[in-house]
Amino acid sequence: MRYYQIDSPDSGLVVRTNEEAYDLGTSRAPVDSFLELAKASTVSGTDVDSIASRLVETAETVPRADFDGNLARPLSPDEVWAAGVTYEISESAREEESEKPDVYIDVYDSERPELFFKATASRTVGHGEDVGIRHDSSWNVPEPELGLVLYRGEIVGYTIGNDVSSRSIEGENPLYLPQAKVYNRCCAIGPGIVSAGSIDDPHDLGIQMTITRDGGIEYEGTTTTARMHRTCQELTSFYCRHNSIPELAVLLTGTSLVPDDGFTLREGDSISISIDSIGRLENTVTEV
Known part of the structure; x- marks a missing residue:
């Protein structure tokens, strides 16, 4: 899976699977950044993709127009x-x-x-x-x-x-x-x-x-x-x-x-x- 941040204050972490993109910030357990996803992966003992796969079931899709040409830095590394x-x-x-x-x-x-x-x-x-x-x-x-x-x-x-x-x-x-x-x-x-x-x-x-x-x-x-x-x-x-x-x-x-x-x-x-x-x-x- 591929993970992105969109240049919008209302967007969480966006995951792309095939041709669909989902805002994990709108899922039942909101995830706003890749750091949050990595933390959840460590706590649960599962990989990041397994967690994201479950979250997309309740996440909203991201329109292609909002995704293309609107990408921000994907993480804020220490x-x-x-x-x-x-x-x-x-x-x-x-x-x-x-x-x-x-x-x-x-x-x-x-x-x-x-x-x-x-x-x-x-x-x-x-x-x-x-x-x-x-x-x-x-x-x-x-x-x-x-x-x-x-x-x-x-x-x-x-x-x-x-x-x-x-x-x-x-x-x-x-x-x-x-x-x-x-x-x-x-x-x-x-x-x-x-x-x-x-x-x-x-x-x-x-x-x-x-x-x-x-x-x-x-x-x-x-x-x-x-x-x-x-x-x-x-x-x-x-x-x-x-x-x-x-x-x-x-x-x-x-x-x-x-x-x-x-x-x-x-x-x-x-x-x-x-x-x-x-x-x-x-x-x-x-x-x-």
């Missing part, structure tokens, strides 16, 4: 973290941007992955909103990634993430990574959440990204999560180690779609990221 150098092409790209490339070779080949804090809920945006690029960076790129939705450290769903990055800042010195990654509107999440039980293999999903500017295509690329050097469970395990993890988090799993070195995002660009079985995340770019 934290967003991200993994780096999980694909070979990412390792190569970060070597090229950096004056200290050996650190990326070491991470790619080591047992311990690179994990870093990416955003709070206030720094994330949803489908259809503007993602940000830093005014003090001359080289900014989007990074399309499979996102793991974690409830108390367990994978309960998948979403799409855009880990927008300031490559000129990180390239100057790897110690500047927090400034290259964490700033206003630095991360997009959406358009919805697909339950963990609805994805047969998260390591075999096609990813596509298109960047358009002034009506023309500036970049277009495809890849697959089969090229990941790490597994989702491995990344989750390291994220949870010796870490007081929040109740609800998103862990981005890295990217293997990297535009050419001569490309940088500009204000007004449009970014479209699709992942098989999950959907399409679309955002425009603004300078922050």
